[in-house]
Amino acid sequence: MGGICEGRVVLVTGAGRGLGRAHALEFARQGARVVVNDVGVEPDGSGRSAAPAEDVAAEIRAAGGEAATATGDIAAADGAAEAVDTALRAFGRLDTLVNNAGFVRDRMLVNLSEEEWDAVLRVHLKGHFLMLRRAGAHWRAEAKAGRMPAARVVNTSSGAGLLGSVGQANYSAAKAGIIGLTLVAAAELGRYGVAVNAIAPAARTRMTERAFAERMARPGGAAFDAMDPANVSPLVVWLGSAESEGVTGRVFEAEGGRLCLMDGFRHGPSADRGARWDPADVGAAVHGLLRAAPAPEPAYGS
Known part of the structure; x- marks a missing residue:
């Protein structure tokens, strides 16, 4: 195998199925040695099985790649440590x-x-934090020892975290929190050679199978399954490669053949009277700001 990740070691959490599986396979196809992490739970978080991680690792090896498995819970400190330590033990x-x-x-x-x-x-959210903390500590130690990494982190947010999604208050809050975590991690870890970005993917997985149950086609020739999780992986692999140097603190949407750089919160129209506002005057000022700003995009399902 060879490609843009030749020689790199990549750890993918939740890689037993869906998006994570697609990412792991594409990283391997691009030359990476892959640590497949998956605790093997059911869609509601119940149960545990090593089979999903082992199956993906076996698939990578069958194609000529190298893979190791870590089946700990990455939302617990010991599970996050196990995942990172597996990469270091297996591939150095x-x-x-x-x-x-x-x-x-x-x-x-x-x-x-x-x-x-x-x-x-x-x-x-906690799972992202614990994995970032453990990996970030390793890369900081490497940088301080004079071995500056060319490290990459790709976090997974969602359109629900960017715009909100009716019926998903918990998921939307978690995914919005991941955006904030990404921005802080990019700012803090950059000095140690770490670039941190996030994606907001749309694909058919166990979490979205009801929403994306129907195969989506594009005009012009053979049908294109726009909801195939593998469509998201090329962006993830590029962000995880050395080629993405200089790209950090960014959020990308990926769906089908579409990539979109998200434009998050920025300072918009403002009004400054140079003194404390009287409540009776605030309404007119706020409505003026609203007229000067674009309308917000609606939450999914609203």
């Missing part, structure tokens, strides 16, 4: 971390339980 280094693991427990806000809120925030 870690170059790219793809944070992908997650699941959903969808419910309208007023019906959402505390357990459902905590479970989704734990896996998505």
